[in-house]
Amino acid sequence: MKWAVLVGGTGSNLQAILQAGIPIDVVLSHKANVRALDVAREFGVPALVLLPKDFASRAEYDVALCRELDNFGVGAVAMAGFLRWLQPTTIRHFEGRIINVHPSLLPSFPGLNAIAQAYQHPVKITGVTVHFVDDGQDTGPIIAQSAVPIWPSDTLDDLTGRIHRTEHRLYPKVIQAMQEDRVALENNRVVWKGGGDQWASGH
Numbered sequence: 001m002k003w004a005v006l007v008g009g010t011g012s013n014l015q016a017i018l019q020a021g022i023p024i025d026v027v028l029s030h031k032a033n034v035r036a037l038d039v040a041r042e043f044g045v046p047a048l049v050l051l052p053k054d055f056a057s058r059a060e061y062d063v064a065l066c067r068e069l070d071n072f073g074v075g076a077v078a079m080a081g082f083l084r085w086l087q088p089t090t091i092r093h094f095e096g097r098i099i100n101v102h103p104s105l106l107p108s109f110p111g112l113n114a115i116a117q118a119y120q121h122p123v124k125i126t127g128v129t130v131h132f133v134d135d136g137q138d139t140g141p142i143i144a145q146s147a148v149p150i151w152p153s154d155t156l157d158d159l160t161g162r163i164h165r166t167e168h169r170l171y172p173k174v175i176q177a178m179q180e181d182r183v184a185l186e187n188n189r190v191v192w193k194g195g196g197d198q199w200a201s202g203h
């Protein structure tokens, strides 16, 4: 199955996915001139830019997005820094084959600035979640989570670095598992095949 990664930022997760040797067929960004596009080019992956300002509505944007992905024969989508709300029709189009990485232990701290939210709360343990995308904000069925401690001496930068390093370990593993058909969404539940759910800690 062909994979797309949707980006819009620094592309550190895209880089981790590609460095893990995971084949990605196309990268699509909602912003121009972002580092994620450079990462795609460095690894020889076709990179597309769809700017929201070029479309009259969110619906038209998503029609174009699906058309581009369909043209590449994309069957599954990993979101990594793509800060756009996808239309329900887009999510249906890729249902059970569209995933996202979020820098907290969902359902705690959904939305933007999740790392800072956890740091400021403050909680003792936060982490990383990989989940299927549904119509809500970071509400889809959880595939894997990895816990990250917040130490008393941590600055926000310390925590941010630890979270990102954890994302970079966890996300490629989950994508690889999906590529190998070891995990799937069945009746809106995540099913790990081959027994057990060793992904509670992500290790």
Ligand code: GRF
Pocket (backbone or CB within 6 Å): 007, 008, 009, 010, 011, 012, 013, 014, 036, 080, 081, 082, 101, 102, 103, 167
């Ligand atoms: C990551 O922290 C991810 O959890 C969130 O957006 C950020 C993307 O970072 N969804 P990058 O572009 O992969 O460096």
